[in-house]
Amino acid sequence: MAENRAQIKALESVSNQANWNDFVAPLDHIEERLGRLWATVSHLNAVCDSEDLRRAYEAALEKWTTYQTEVSQNRDLFAGFKRIEESRELDSLDLAKQKTVGNAIRDFRLGGVELEGAARQRFADIATELAALSNRFEQNLLDATDGWHLDLTEEVDLEGLPESSRALALQAAKLAGIEGWRFTLQASAFIPFMMFSSRRELRRKMYHAYTTRASDCGPNAGEWDNSVVMDRILELRSEQAVLLGYDQYVDYALVTRMATTSSTVQNFLDDLVQRTRSYARKDLEELAKFAAQEEPNTKLEVWDLPYWSERLRQSRYKFSQEEVRPFFPLPRVLEGMFEVARKLFGIVVRPAASKPQVWHPDAMFFEILDDTENVCAQFYLDVYARANKRGGAWMADCIGRYRKLDGSLQTPVALLTCNFAPPVDDKPSLLTHEDVLTLFHEFGHGLHHMLTKVDEPAVAGINGVPWDAVELPSQFLENWCWESAALDLISEHFESGERLPAELLQKLRDARNFQSGLRMVRQLEFSVFDLRLHSRLENKGKQSIQDVLDKVRRDVAVVQPPSFNRFQHSFSHIFAGGYAAGYYSYKWAEVLSADAFGRFEEQGLFDRDSGRAFLTEILEQGGVRDPLAMFVAFRGRKPSVDTLLRHLGLAG
Template sequence: MSRNPLLEHHVLPPFSEIQPEHVVPAIDQLLDDNRKAIEKLTERADRETPTWESLAAPLESLNDRLAQAWSPISHLNATMNSEPLRDAYQACLGKLSEYSTWLGQHEGLCRAYQSLKDSPAYNRLDEAQQRSIDNTLRDFRLAGVDLPADKKQRYGDIQARLSELANTFSNHVLDATQAWHKDIDDVTALDGLPQSALDTLKANAEAKGVNGYRITLDFPSFLPVISFAHDRELRREVYTAFITRASEVGPNAGEFDNAGVIEETLSLRRELAELLDFDTYADYSLATKMADSPQQVLDFLNDLADRAYSQAHQEFSELQDYARASLGLDELAPWDVGYASEKLREARYAISQEQLRPYFPAPGVIDGLFRVVERLYGVQFEEDDNAPRYHPDVRYFRITEQGAPIAGFYLDLYAREGKRGGAWMDECRVRRACEDGRIQLPVAYLTCNFTRPVGGKPALLTHDEVTTLFHEFGHGLHHMLTRQQVADVSGINGVAWDAVELPSQFMENFCWEREGLDLIAGHVDTGAKLPDELLERLQAARNFQSAMGMMRQLEFSLFDFRLHHELSAPSAADVQDLLTEVRTQVSVLPAVDFNRFQNGFGHIFAGGYAAGYYSYKWAEVLSADAYSAFEEAGIFDPETGSRFRHEILEPGGARDAADLFRAFRGRPPSVEPLLRHSGIQAA
């Protein structure tokens, strides 16, 4: 058999050696090895009372070996997508789902963990080990370990199919995004677009060997057109292509339609929940979250909606009045809202994202990000040019403390073909104590889709992109600054999903303060700091349309939660009707009947946020309140930074998120700092 790099131990993935033909044989081999080893573990547990060293530690090692092989495959599928890799990835999803179900329903393994839990040895384990055992026993129940054989089989079939459907959904969105473009020869048709956007569209065209400018549905291309193009018909055309992606309408109608994927996904999720004796998938989802009940989530979302709706309605009325008086738009269509908002922002605050770009060259922003983290937590950063990488744009950094490495991360900032949209953090390696006594250091993937550098100049980021980078790096710090040595509760593992956004949203705050911006911002040509006048305008504009923005997030959250709580086997029409109903309740923005937002809602149909999108708002309450401690003490106060690292970042999932927050803040969370930061008057 030829050498397979995925079966070998590497500190970092050997990206240049990994070929699509390695994927299936490696996963088959690892799954077979794991099954045999787990049977031996359970046989031993039947003969003698299991201990951490005889049961949990070797199982963790098996899981980690599999994760180290799958991590680069999954990441390459998301960032360097190709047909051969996609096929290999798809071929493994069912195998991994089947293995996960087999593991979760393994009665002998469950019995062994229960025996360990009931033994005197359990009380001598540390907090993280106990938490890992408790979570594992909970997860056995959630995987259907107690079900009769026929229902176990059905559970496994459902999970395998859901895994395939999520991948299909994601592929459809990626394919639909890449299937549409519009080439423009005459630059006057793009009047209003800033030079940075024109450079991007020109680079798009050059990359495809065509003249002029190419508009695509990738965000660095789509957003400037919808925000700045004077040509209303062009905005309408691009908006229509974007909002109908992967649906039965629009320019690629029916070609990548996700409607059937959504219908089957929702039906199977409901069936899965009912198999496990949950009333709805929302109830099942909350079994591992901070929130206690669906009603608590709905009350939370509706309360925020009640507090923000009046102000959101007022903000939209002001936008309509401005568009009518200054732009000649008697009635705002959805493709006008972003354009009119940019014009009103400039008129009111004399500031735009484009004005700020020269102050945020990507290299300076990255350096500033590191300096912010250094001041908060006392760690340092160094780049490693020799680390294996998967694309020339990708960089690798180590985090050190007192000269010793404690973590590492890959930074992949720019949009490109074959890379799925959005921004995310994912695990490459998790911090854990290996069986030989070594500490495996955590490594993260930090991925964004910013506008690429063109013409030999550094990429100039918008302030929105800067906050996105800080957000994802907050997730990365949660993963990388953990002190846990048990993989199940290390970093973001074991953290309640509705608390996992706390460290990420917390980091965004430093992009708005003079002390933070002095480290982040420097003019691309002169290095000059952001002038006081621009900073004042930026801060004044921070809460521009903040209530409208909050209502938009609440619309998504309520749609997601009600979808998984109220509807059992909805048709595509039922899904559309519910979205329309939610919009009627909370949205102040215009909508069109061909809007198929749900067909591209990857967070809930191809990510981990099903019946959990509310987590963004839930965690925003936590993050705003946590940051208010820094406002009280000084935003770079070392004692407060040390406490945040110790009480929030380092514990990972070893303790309840609510307990960690109370330990840091000295009290339960309050919604008032979020309303204050958002400029929303408390009702």
């Protein structure tokens, strides 16, 4: 940072005669170098948490945020970019450089560069505090997740659980040095327990612990409570937006999105709620009826829903996720996924010739060869759940593509992280089909980052891509997980070597849209909650976060959880993950991805021309072009929500 500050000082002195080569290029160089360093630090904080690393990260985070604010409020740098924008040079620059200049000017303004006096300092202070609060939110959630478990010693308490779930719990108990079985709140343990355990009181216990993590309720009430953290985050975001002249935070956040107004987003969500809520009600009614038939006088509670849903799925389709698990050993799924990418985009993915230093023995390292057989990208893959690792799945930028000052090209590197059940005994990690979808999703993000042909770091890969378009490649790639030609590539029984049988494949596909109404409305509930939470200036001081969520549930949801449910306390996407006033992006991009896949439905699953077009029109473009224009160039028309609803079986 000291080196960067010194070089920025030198650039300030020439801002009144700024041009690309002598001003923007050297600034990009030092910013890219520092960004690479911080990407590594940030990743380690997420995947191998410890007290020492946590203290070091918190100290570094404050310095990092202070530096970022200094740069975003540097008026000499701002003036330099404006000079280029207003000069004749701009027209001579390529589109990537022009976009870099335009985005920089926009981001300087969003960073408070035009504020004066106390407002300017206040904006900087808010940025520092928000970074610390988001980190604290994530740490509280990690500690709360790791801080509770269910230990069982009687085999009768395992009734209904599949062998894979029992084996994982047995392994967890052995690692902890105890007898019996240990079920944690990590998704790989929690989800199958809720789906298969026939012990209702234990399901309630698990649900209660899971939905009260990091809150004022539950078995660890108040210990890692995010309540004050969330209130403060929302308060500061609102103040930040007002300082820049916006009425509410959502207006500030949407400046960089495809959907540029809150009314556009609200209308989009309202339309989907109106179209799909009746399907969700029908799903719930069918589930309640089925449970009552199987166990008369049973009152369906929320901790019963996964269990009875799985029972209904098995009854209706003669299918369970556990049936397909043996056919999806991780090594085979990876091999098949890479073959899908080869068929679509002409790339080859293979283990790297030499493995660099990694943070955990389970982390893998791969390289990608382009159609000229040159290494064009690399990525780390860390897929197993473990203690001291953040939950969920994500892709992060490790190193971006960049044409350096000496003309050499920097190879992009991605960080792909999941939380699947690890290998048990002599068995490989066996994935559910949901896990396979998650893996393809994150790989899609990775390809977006790694296959870019843009040389300017600010708009290469996912950089500069509007947040509500960034999910397009990830959700797009998921579609191949349902197609027989692709499933033949990614499935192989871990013992017999048999491909996924046609009968089982048909059951899988038949069950694809099982409870799609409930799943859609659940995601819409999250999206509307996020939007209202960041649009509530008129309710300032009157409505708590819980009040907002309760109202959203009355307006949108068909399932009403118990009063102790504290979902919001673990909603990392909006409080720590960059999706503030942006959770709608998943549904927004899902419309794009479903419609984009429609071309392959029409032309062929592995149609080479279509694959090449998606590569050149979407993946390679980075953040240079308008996402809607890119979509139209690929699809030949604007997107339609009807394709998504048809895929989900929710078309009227």
